[in-house]
Amino acid sequence: MRLRNHQIKVSFAIALVVIALLFSSTCPSLQAQTTATFSPADKFSIPAYNGTISFAVNGSYTTAAMQDNVWTFTDLHINGFPSLATLKISTENSNLTILSYRIRNGTYLIPNESLRYSIIGEGKASVNFGLSNAGQYSDADWYVSKAGRNSTIFLSLGHDYVLGNDGTLTIYSVTGNISVTHEFLNGYLGNTSNLPFYQQHSVIIAVALVFVITVAVVIVIRLKNKLDSEWQRQNGEDI
Amino acid sequence: MAVWETPAALVLSVYIIAIIVGVILIYKLSKDKTRKVSSLRLFIQVAAVFGLFMGLILGPFNQPLFAPLGSAPRDHLVGGNLLGNQFPDGISFPVLSCYYPDGRTVTCPIWQLQAYIFPYWNFPIGYNVFYSTSGLEKLAIVIGSVAVAAILLGRFFCGWLCPFGLYQDILTKIRKAAGKRHLSFSDKTNNALGQSRYIIIAVFLILSVIFASYAIFGAEIVPGTRPGGPQGAEAGLVGQLNEPFCLVCPMRPLCSLIECAVGSMNWSYVWTVTGESPWSGGYVTYTNLAILAVVSVLALTYRRFWCRICPLGALTALFSSFTPFKQIALTKLVKKEEKCTSCGVCKRVCPTQANQVFDKKGGDVTESRCILCARCVEICPYEDALSIKFAGKTMMKSRNWLDEKTD
Numbered sequence: 001m002r003l004r005n006h007q008i009k010v011s012f013a014i015a016l017v018v019i020a021l022l023f024s025s026t027c028p029s030l031q032a033q034t035t036a037t038f039s040p041a042d043k044f045s046i047p048a049y050n051g052t053i054s055f056a057v058n059g060s061y062t063t064a065a066m067q068d069n070v071w072t073f074t075d076l077h078i079n080g081f082p083s084l085a086t087l088k089i090s091t092e093n094s095n096l097t098i099l100s101y102r103i104r105n106g107t108y109l110i111p112n113e114s115l116r117y118s119i120i121g122e123g124k125a126s127v128n129f130g131l132s133n134a135g136q137y138s139d140a141d142w143y144v145s146k147a148g149r150n151s152t153i154f155l156s157l158g159h160d161y162v163l164g165n166d167g168t169l170t171i172y173s174v175t176g177n178i179s180v181t182h183e184f185l186n187g188y189l190g191n192t193s194n195l196p197f198y199q200q201h202s203v204i205i206a207v208a209l210v211f212v213i214t215v216a217v218v219i220v221i222r223l224k225n226k227l228d229s230e231w232q233r234q235n236g237e238d239i
Numbered sequence: 240m241a242v243w244e245t246p247a248a249l250v251l252s253v254y255i256i257a258i259i260v261g262v263i264l265i266y267k268l269s270k271d272k273t274r275k276v277s278s279l280r281l282f283i284q285v286a287a288v289f290g291l292f293m294g295l296i297l298g299p300f301n302q303p304l305f306a307p308l309g310s311a312p313r314d315h316l317v318g319g320n321l322l323g324n325q326f327p328d329g330i331s332f333p334v335l336s337c338y339y340p341d342g343r344t345v346t347c348p349i350w351q352l353q354a355y356i357f358p359y360w361n362f363p364i365g366y367n368v369f370y371s372t373s374g375l376e377k378l379a380i381v382i383g384s385v386a387v388a389a390i391l392l393g394r395f396f397c398g399w400l401c402p403f404g405l406y407q408d409i410l411t412k413i414r415k416a417a418g419k420r421h422l423s424f425s426d427k428t429n430n431a432l433g434q435s436r437y438i439i440i441a442v443f444l445i446l447s448v449i450f451a452s453y454a455i456f457g458a459e460i461v462p463g464t465r466p467g468g469p470q471g472a473e474a475g476l477v478g479q480l481n482e483p484f485c486l487v488c489p490m491r492p493l494c495s496l497i498e499c500a501v502g503s504m505n506w507s508y509v510w511t512v513t514g515e516s517p518w519s520g521g522y523v524t525y526t527n528l529a530i531l532a533v534v535s536v537l538a539l540t541y542r543r544f545w546c547r548i549c550p551l552g553a554l555t556a557l558f559s560s561f562t563p564f565k566q567i568a569l570t571k572l573v574k575k576e577e578k579c580t581s582c583g584v585c586k587r588v589c590p591t592q593a594n595q596v597f598d599k600k601g602g603d604v605t606e607s608r609c610i611l612c613a614r615c616v617e618i619c620p621y622e623d624a625l626s627i628k629f630a631g632k633t634m635m636k637s638r639n640w641l642d643e644k645t646d
Binding site: 156203215218229 | 372375376377379380383386387390391459462464567568569630631
């Protein structure tokens with residue numbers, strides 16, 4: 001009886017393993033992801049916009065798909081820049097070459113994402129880093145610059161580029177080597193508005209206290225000196 | 240590399256030689272009855288330079304030899320001061336203790352005022368330092384520190400502790416050694432110079448506010464000056480808008496060049512300067528060098544020339560020489576009218592041509608141009624006619640050195 005029970009248990013376990021193996025072959029989430037590689041020779045064209053996107057160096061991605069005239073690269077890896085990231089990018093009447101795309105999430109540095117590209121033609125491009133943090137839509141967290149001959153020219157928000165509500169940055173009519181950087185500044189600074197007043201302004205309060213104490217001590221010293229000198233003068237007069 | 244070949248050993252050697260030379264000099268000078276205070280002041284000035292740049296001999300210079308010591312004491316002094324990481328650049332000290340070179344233990348308030356307006360008003364990182372407090376709070380610390388220091392000691396800092404003051408005093412000694420007499424400005428010109436320093440500090444602070452307009456007011460006046468914009472070498476000319484006064488300050492090239500000479504800073508910091516415009520560069524610009532040269536020549540001719548236009552001196556004077564601070568300032572130059580014969584020697588020896596010590600009848604004769612160097616107290620030949628008082632106590636007073644000499 002005991003042997004029979006044992007056989008049933010083993011058979012049941014084997015059946016479970018077989019079912020699991022069969023199920024895993026049909027479940028996409030458990031499949032090993034495949035990556036595709038690209039080289040500078042590969043062009044990702046956007047026919048409706050008369051634009052092409054390419055890369056300056058070799059790299060790889062998991063998927064690359066165009067939807068609504070925007071190329072979306074998932075798990076994008078550019079040689080020399082080890083990060084994996086999602087990038088949505090489009091261009092109109094231009095040829096855009098991605099030079100680098102870097103994401104830093106170090107504990108020492110503020111998390112930041114930086115894309116550098118070279119563009120010829122009309123110079124219109126839109127990029128979306130696919131950020132999920134809450135601070136991504138603050139325009140203070142973004143800066144866009146163009147490498148000049150001897151210096152860097154910082155482009156002007158509202159004039160040279162705009163930031164959409166979905167975090168898409170659209171740059172207008174700027175050709176050359178462009179750098180787009182997002183730094184999670186507002187998120188890093190944190191929000192202290194929920195703290196009590198004395199905690200929000202503890203530094204200013206501490207400085208003001210030190211200042212007031214200094215002034216009070218100084219006034220006491222001066223009053224004491226004044227009283228002493230008057231007392232000495234009176235005593236001198238009495239003598 | 241042998242120990243004696245390390246930069247630390249080289250700097251230490253320079254310090255030891257300077258101390259020995261200083262002690263011999265002070266000993267010789269103290270024999271002169273009219274140079275006793277000046278000798279003491281020289282000693283304190285030299286000691287202050289050592290104190291202000293103490294990190295030069297305490298720092299490990301990132302060398303394997305010092306690695307077991309961990310972070311340098313100067314890093315604790317500069318990076319982790321009383322207020323911790325909330326105020327990482329070091330306590331404000333109202334002398335030109337330049338932010339840029341290695342080894343400083345405190346920081347120039349002018350640099351801090353500018354930097355905490357732009358770019359660190361609400362930009363939390365720069366030069367590998369976190370600024371977790373708001374710009375307003377950082378400014379409060381700077382202004383509070385300067386105000387407290389000025390109420391306690393006034394412009395004593397300028398006369399006795401400022402390294403650039405020492406540099407100008409050395410230039411004066413060189414001129415004297417060459418047998419040349421100093422020149423003096425007319426009272427009108429000197430007054431104009433004295434007033435110009437308030438304009439200088441106002442202009443540079445207004446510039447910083449303009450650059451920080453996006454952070455403060457939400458409107459970007461100068462393109463590229465939003466937080467996160469002008470950082471590092473890639474920032475180009477806009478990156479040079481950080482701390483605009485430092486681009487013209489003569490102290491920055493002076494201490495950078497000296498530190499390069501003693502091996503504690505890399506010459507590349509100075510010689511990569513140059514490039515695109517007179518304003519661009521890392522530690523030293525063409526403009527810096529040109530102004531240092533001009534100020535040096537003028538300081539050779541006119542005693543303590545820079546102190547007459549120094550914006551940091553103006554800031555200290557604001558908190559010690561003007562109402563209501565003048566009434567509560569603890570350190571004062573006091574004159575007893577009944578003992579004064581109006582000989583005018585006090586006015587003649589004053590290195591900044593502060594004339595209230597002569598013109599005013601008596602009582603508190605401290606003024607915004609007075610650096611409390613006590614040269615007038617030292618040279619006045621009338622017993623107790625002039626004195627430096629701290630909290631009502633006489634710290635030093637004039638004495639009848641003519642009779643002492645006769646004796």
